[in-house]
Amino acid sequence: MKELMLTNRAVARGAYEAGVKVLSAYPGTPSTEIAENFVKFDGVYAEWAPNEKVALEVAVGASVAGARAMACMKHVGLNVAADPLFTAAYTGVNGGLVIVVADDPGMHSSQNEQDSRYYARSAHIMMLEPSDAQEAKDFTKLAFELSEKYDTPVLIRLTTRVAHSRSLVELGEREELPLRPYEKSVTKYTMMPASAILRHQVVEERDVELANAVNTMSVNRVERSRRGSKIGVVCSGVVYQYVKEALPDASIFKVGTIYPLPIKAIEKFASTVQQLYVIEELEPFIEDRLKAAGIKCRGKEIFSLQGELSVLKILEKFNRSVPVPVPEKVPGRPPVMCAGCPHRGVFYVLSKLKLTVNGDIGCYTLGAVAPLSAVDTVLCMGASVGMAHGFKKATGGESHNIAVIGDSTFLHSGITGLINAVYNESGITLVILDNSTTGMTGHQDHPATGKNLKGEKAPAVLLDDICRACGVKDIAIVDAYDIKAVEEAVKNALASKEVSVIIAQRPCVLLDKRVRPTVMVVDGCRNCGKCMKIGCPAISRTESGVRIDPVQCTGCGVCAEVCPFGAIKESER
Amino acid sequence: MNILIAGVGGQGTLLASKVLGRYAVLCGKDCKLSEVHGMSQRGGSVTTHVRIGDRVHSPVIWPGAADVILAFEVLEAARVRHFLRPGGILLVNDVKILPMPVITGAAKYPEGLKEKMLEDINGAYFIPAAAIAEEAGSSRAANVVMLGAMCRLFGFDKEKMVEAVTDCAPEKFRELNLKAFALGYERVK
Numbered sequence: 154m155k156e157l158m159l160t161n162r163a164v165a166r167g168a169y170e171a172g173v174k175v176l177s178a179y180p181g182t183p184s185t186e187i188a189e190n191f192v193k194f195d196g197v198y199a200e201w202a203p204n205e206k207v208a209l210e211v212a213v214g215a216s217v218a219g220a221r222a223m224a225c226m227k228h229v230g231l232n233v234a235a236d237p238l239f240t241a242a243y244t245g246v247n248g249g250l251v252i253v254v255a256d257d258p259g260m261h262s263s264q265n266e267q268d269s270r271y272y273a274r275s276a277h278i279m280m281l282e283p284s285d286a287q288e289a290k291d292f293t294k295l296a297f298e299l300s301e302k303y304d305t306p307v308l309i310r311l312t313t314r315v316a317h318s319r320s321l322v323e324l325g326e327r328e329e330l331p332l333r334p335y336e337k338s339v340t341k342y343t344m345m346p347a348s349a350i351l352r353h354q355v356v357e358e359r360d361v362e363l364a365n366a367v368n369t370m371s372v373n374r375v376e377r378s379r380r381g382s383k384i385g386v387v388c389s390g391v392v393y394q395y396v397k398e399a400l401p402d403a404s405i406f407k408v409g410t411i412y413p414l415p416i417k418a419i420e421k422f423a424s425t426v427q428q429l430y431v432i433e434e435l436e437p438f439i440e441d442r443l444k445a446a447g448i449k450c451r452g453k454e455i456f457s458l459q460g461e462l463s464v465l466k467i468l469e470k471f472n473r474s475v476p477v478p479v480p481e482k483v484p485g486r487p488p489v490m491c492a493g494c495p496h497r498g499v500f501y502v503l504s505k506l507k508l509t510v511n512g513d514i515g516c517y518t519l520g521a522v523a524p525l526s527a528v529d530t531v532l533c534m535g536a537s538v539g540m541a542h543g544f545k546k547a548t549g550g551e552s553h554n555i556a557v558i559g560d561s562t563f564l565h566s567g568i569t570g571l572i573n574a575v576y577n578e579s580g581i582t583l584v585i586l587d588n589s590t591t592g593m594t595g596h597q598d599h600p601a602t603g604k605n606l607k608g609e610k611a612p613a614v615l616l617d618d619i620c621r622a623c624g625v626k627d628i629a630i631v632d633a634y635d636i637k638a639v640e641e642a643v644k645n646a647l648a649s650k651e652v653s654v655i656i657a658q659r660p661c662v663l664l665d666k667r668v669r670p671t672v673m674v675v676d677g678c679r680n681c682g683k684c685m686k687i688g689c690p691a692i693s694r695t696e697s698g699v700r701i702d703p704v705q706c707t708g709c710g711v712c713a714e715v716c717p718f719g720a721i722k723e724s725e726r
Numbered sequence: 727m728n729i730l731i732a733g734v735g736g737q738g739t740l741l742a743s744k745v746l747g748r749y750a751v752l753c754g755k756d757c758k759l760s761e762v763h764g765m766s767q768r769g770g771s772v773t774t775h776v777r778i779g780d781r782v783h784s785p786v787i788w789p790g791a792a793d794v795i796l797a798f799e800v801l802e803a804a805r806v807r808h809f810l811r812p813g814g815i816l817l818v819n820d821v822k823i824l825p826m827p828v829i830t831g832a833a834k835y836p837e838g839l840k841e842k843m844l845e846d847i848n849g850a851y852f853i854p855a856a857a858i859a860e861e862a863g864s865s866r867a868a869n870v871v872m873l874g875a876m877c878r879l880f881g882f883d884k885e886k887m888v889e890a891v892t893d894c895a896p897e898k899f900r901e902l903n904l905k906a907f908a909l910g911y912e913r914v915k
Contacts, residue, residue, distance in 0.1 A: 321757065
């Protein structure tokens with residue numbers, strides 16, 4: 154029987170069946186579950202790396218050593234890994250090397266909507282794009298074959314709707330492959346000008362060879378209309394699935410190789426239809442290439458560059474007389490910090506002190522949301538530290554700003570920013586919100602948690618030791634629930650001219666299984682609304698006073714600390 | 727058959743969709759599910775899409791195409807009701823969870839949502855799923871109560887649904903979930 158499988162798991166399964174020995178990744182929605190599922194197989198090695206650059210370098214190393222290897226990341230992670238990516242295109246591989254990148258059109262859980270297909274083209278790395286779980290598994294296996302056959306890394310691109318959908322998958326057996334022998338080759342693996350100049354020629358020859366080969370690959374296929382429709386559509390990924398439903402009469406060219414594109418095959422297809430459309434999410438990647446090749450087509454003149462497509466959006470554009478239902482106007486329900494979230498008290502303090510907060514990427518980005526409204530800037534992983542330094546340098550040290558970063562993000566790319574602040578003497582204050590996990594992506598371990606991807610005990614790096622080694626002398630460690638201590642630490646740090654770090658510790662409340670007594674409102678509530686300012690979803694206000702939902706309350710006690718009348722107390726058990 | 731499940735992050739929309747996916751597999755049908763992970767799960771609105779048929783392409787349901795909407799909260803039902811096709815069934819867990827803009831006073835929880843849905847939609851049903859789940863042992867099993875009610879309203883194969891619940895529920899909560907399913911099934915006659 155076929156198995157209903159999350160596409161990310163199908164990618165992991167494909168890697169397993171392809172005999173992959175080493176996988177390295179950094180968590181990032183919508184790519185996280187690939188590593189989490191791969192590690193469950195016997196006889197494989199998989200790890201969380203501190204960032205995507207390291208993950209890719211690990212995979213390249215394993216490939217050169219002769220194993221099939223994989224690195225997985227979300228779209229913005231590929232920016233971090235871009236440095237090894239571009240040169241791995243030159244070195245090529247020994248064991249097959251596949252890099253999975255998951256884009257997020259519509260920004261379900263991301264800070265931008267970049268189209269990673271351009272990486273394939275500018276790095277000259279072959280890219281495949283599957284459209285469901287079965288294809289994801291098949292394409293993963295194919296990617297390893299192609300990688301070894303053409304001596305190239307291969308990218309697999311997913312988007313949220315593919316990565317996070319489940320569909321039926323037929324399981325196969327694992328192919329056990331011996332390590333390919335490693336042979337020293339300075340001209341292939343040592344990229345310095347003399348050898349890289351030679352490898353660049355190889356890359357170009359490979360590009361030409363692949364550009365021809367893709368025209369006859371079965372992952373690029375034509376589905377001819379049975380009803381003699383005059384419309385032809387070029388599409389790939391989840392958009393292919395939408396087109397199948399919205400335009401069942403159209404002839405379809407389903408693209409499996411995003412780079413190189415099967416231009417000759419598409420040209421032939423174009424000559425058999427009266428009107429050719431390219432339907433793709435985000436940028437006109439395919440469309441521009443077709444137009445450059447002189448193939449007449451329509452695409453982004455009718456479809457948006459932004460957000461996701463859907464069956465309905467395609468139906469609308471083709472003037473089908475579909476009624477488009479109008480959504481009801483109701484109040485939004487944005488995501489919020491959980492009741493008992495240890496970040497809440499810290500942001501309450503920063504908001505109260507009216508600081509400009511340079512924030513970062515994680516659950517604590519939600520510190521920007523009302524009523525805390527504490528965060529001013531969010532750019533990319535690790536940017537809080539560099540931006541805080543820039544604020545100080547621009548204002549001659551006068552800016553009233555502070556940097557806030559999570560533990561996982563600090564290890565990912567905050568450390569170099571901190572070294573810069575010490576070295577170039579900006580005197581910034583950095584708060585590390587240490588909740589002992591990578592929270593937003595669903596609780597993954599990292600180098601400071603003491604556990605590895607398998608859940609086994611692992612050496613834990615100490616955040617305060619790292620800060621000290623970076624040259625920070627002023628380091629305070631506080632309990633994130635103790636907001637008086639947090640406030641005092643922040644005030645002390647701001648008063649210092651040197652770089653200061655405050656580590657606010659408390660495990661993520663969703664992982665902290667300790668049972669604490671919940672709190673309740675007792676007599677004395679004057680309904681002043683002060684406790685409403687912490688934005689806790691367990692607290693609501695009625696005409697007669699404040700109510701704390703005992704089901705949601707975790708007993709963190711932050712509301713009791715801010716209550717000026719002592720009206721919030723531990724409830725009796 | 728298109729089933730849209732809507733709720734608030736943490737209400738168990740994922741388990742409900744897994745049960746329906748398992749049901750589809752047991753019936754030998756093609757099936758696709760689409761879910762949302764990451765930021766939206768932190769107490770925000772979440773939707774999970776379930777599509778069952780002989781051949782399913784899009785993993786996502788579009789406005790006007792849902793045969794059934796399972797809404798785990800009243801405001802969330804109103805938010806997605808335009809996904810329902812004419813003649814479709816809207817099954818709502820009759821509870822209100824206040825969103826942050828309402829808690830802070832920036833917005834009001836709209837009045838009369840339930841009445842309006844009952845008036846506009848012939849196939850609208852409101853059941854106190856959380857209270858029924860409490861009878862089974864925990865209000866957290868409201869999602870499975872909803873599946874029980876839906877199974878009867880839509881004439882799903884009860885035995886196969888029970889099997890799907892058994893397969894998908896964590897062992898610790900299996901009995902609780904089966905009881906919740908039975909109570910939900912009984913509720914809508």
